[in-house]
Amino acid sequence: MTTLLTVKNLKTSYMTGQGEVQSVRGVDFAIQQGEVIGLVGESGSGKSVTAKSIMGLIQPPGRIMDGQVLFHDTDLLSIPEKELRKIRGNRISMIFQDPMTSLNPVIRVGKQLTEVIMRHQKVGKSEARKQAIQLLRDVGIPSPEERIDQYPHEFSGGMRQRVMIAMALSCKPELLIADEPTTALDVTIQAQILKLMQQLQKHTNTAIMLITHDLGVVAQVCSKVVVMYGGLIMEEGAVEEIFENPLHPYTQGLLKSIPKSVTGTRERLEAIEGTPPDMLAPPSGCPFMERCPFAGSICSKMPTYRQTETGHRSLCWIGQDVQGNDTKPRKED
Incomplete structure (x- = not known):
């Protein structure tokens, strides 16, 4: 399988009046061609900042402090903005959480979609409109010949999200980054959007990075x-x-906070006690130490990754044979 994107030691901070907020502190991962990867964690964990860093969308007071983002062999963090624009929205596309803030409310949907197609595919207005209608049809919007001339407010939330997916896929990207694409939608529409993304991925072999806080969603599609x-x-x-x-x-x-859907059983959901670390002054050791029921004094030092033969890795001292490891043994479920 071909490696499409490699993120190495990515560090992104925001300079505020109170100091440097270290949002991303050294992230490494890779995405293979056609792979669907889920980036999960609670609010403030660094998921969206990682995605914006990849796309080159970090604005002041934000700043990428270190690292590489290799798309094939091109480091997206070191190329000029003009070169990045040729890749962004073309070979790498992004769907944002709220489509209403991404679509211009005073411009017809068709015009917004055809402009993207014309800019990246270098085709005329007539051909771009034809492609736009087909894309709307592909993402399940009924009567696309009529809906293409409507404004965003004439679409439901689910339909606006479908328009954003059509726009993101208009240039047949190699990588689609979807940042919480179903958060503002009801459960039925969420399921439809996820099914649509699965179908499009299988049809186009586009790799997807799905950002979410919902592990149930990850289980379905990643x-x-x-x-x-x-x-x-x-x-x-x-x-x-x-x-x-x-x-x-x-x-x-x-995982323990996910509601179980087993018929006839009633289980109390378990919350993770405590609050996330202050990223103005993040701990030098494991950031989860203060909330971890198994933490020992060794956790005040940053752990190294423990990795299995299958590539499954964990940034934790538990299970590591090192001197002074006083983490509490975990009860196996």
């Missing part, structure tokens, strides 16, 4: 999971391994 917390990757592995044998206490806590 093949690999990257769990973030405190600006770092806590755990990474195949979906089956993460769900069946989570290695990091934070991942275990996230």
